[in-house]
Amino acid sequence: MSVSRRTLLKASAAVGLLGGAAAPGLARAQQAEFSYKYANNLPDTHPLNRRAREMAAAIKAETGGRLEIRIFPNNQLGADTDMLNQIRSGGVEFFTLSGLILATLVPAAAINGIGFAFPDYDTVWKAMDGELGGHIRGEITKANLVVMDKIWDNGFRQTTSANRPINGPDDFKGFKIRVPVSPLWTSMFKAFDAAPAAINFSEVYSALQTKVVEGQENPLVLIATAKLYEVQKYCALTNHMWDGFWFLANRRAWEKLPEDLRAIVANTINAAAANERADIAKLNQTLHDDLAAKGLVFNQPSPAPFRDKLRKAGFYAEWKAKFGEQTWSLLEKSAGKLA
Numbered sequence: 001m002s003v004s005r006r007t008l009l010k011a012s013a014a015v016g017l018l019g020g021a022a023a024p025g026l027a028r029a030q031q032a033e034f035s036y037k038y039a040n041n042l043p044d045t046h047p048l049n050r051r052a053r054e055m056a057a058a059i060k061a062e063t064g065g066r067l068e069i070r071i072f073p074n075n076q077l078g079a080d081t082d083m084l085n086q087i088r089s090g091g092v093e094f095f096t097l098s099g100l101i102l103a104t105l106v107p108a109a110a111i112n113g114i115g116f117a118f119p120d121y122d123t124v125w126k127a128m129d130g131e132l133g134g135h136i137r138g139e140i141t142k143a144n145l146v147v148m149d150k151i152w153d154n155g156f157r158q159t160t161s162a163n164r165p166i167n168g169p170d171d172f173k174g175f176k177i178r179v180p181v182s183p184l185w186t187s188m189f190k191a192f193d194a195a196p197a198a199i200n201f202s203e204v205y206s207a208l209q210t211k212v213v214e215g216q217e218n219p220l221v222l223i224a225t226a227k228l229y230e231v232q233k234y235c236a237l238t239n240h241m242w243d244g245f246w247f248l249a250n251r252r253a254w255e256k257l258p259e260d261l262r263a264i265v266a267n268t269i270n271a272a273a274a275n276e277r278a279d280i281a282k283l284n285q286t287l288h289d290d291l292a293a294k295g296l297v298f299n300q301p302s303p304a305p306f307r308d309k310l311r312k313a314g315f316y317a318e319w320k321a322k323f324g325e326q327t328w329s330l331l332e333k334s335a336g337k338l339a
């Protein structure tokens with residue numbers, strides 16, 4: 001791990017000097033023995049992609065040029081559901097995906113998205129780096145995918161709107177809100193009597209701009225990097241969900257790599273995940289003021305009425321039954337009693 005961290009630092013400097021391109025001097029100019037594609041759904045400016053470029057450069061350097069990873073951000077190779085099929089078939093070798101969307105294949109992967117479960121990041125990392133995360137990785141492995149140990153941070157999700165602020169659960173009644181293509185998101189906002197519409201992230205800006213939906217929910221980092229503040233007026237700091245990205249690999253492609261290369265790749269990816277988490281933490285300290293300066297009007301509602309509404313609507317009981325006792329008990333072990 002220490003070797004990977006040192007190499008990441010060197011790669012970071014090289015990537016910065018070259019404006020985001022991998023430095024050719026990091027690895028000898030030889031044709032890569034393995035050339036793999038890594039796809040994700042985030043803007044190129046997002047911290048995940050900045051750290052991914054460093055990661056790819058570090059892997060190329062540390063493997064002596066044997067493995068080259070090409071990065072395709074912002075759904076360039078297809079929507080999330082398409083990419084999930086491609087990572088399974090081998091159309092791409094690496095993919096990062098929210099557990100809530102991965103849940104179409106691995107139901108337990110959506111557990112971290114239970115509404116108002118995690119009060120803070122300490123609770124999140126205790127769960128996702130601990131027993132709950134280990135349980136989810138085991139379920140992903142059963143689905144014949146390879147998953148790295150560290151989940152990357154997407155952040156706590158906030159609610160934006162065009163016409164009125166969201167101050168409490170009653171403000172969601174009839175509210176047309178974009179949600180990712182995931183049953184858990186749809187279920188939660190229906191419990192609030194909202195009108196959720198499942199739309200892939202690459203189409204969110206245009207859906208807001210053309211008034212197909214009134215609002216959306218995402219972490220502040222994505223609201224900033226995707227410039228959603230240009231088509232939204234209000235932002236309620238609801239912290240209603242924490243979400244992260246599992247770093248997935250196609251099993252056949254992974255097993256083609258020699259054992260020494262697999263160790264380098266896993267260590268470097270996990271080191272990059274730790275760096276990306278730190279990036280998000282720093283950004284969260286400044287984004288509120290930056291977005292307010294761009295015109296977003298913030299408010300911070302209490303989570304208690306939202307949680308009570310979900311409990312009364314049967315949301316927690318419904319999803320406890322769907323996840324099963326083992327998965328739910330691991331969530332409550334970290335987050336506290338919900339159902």
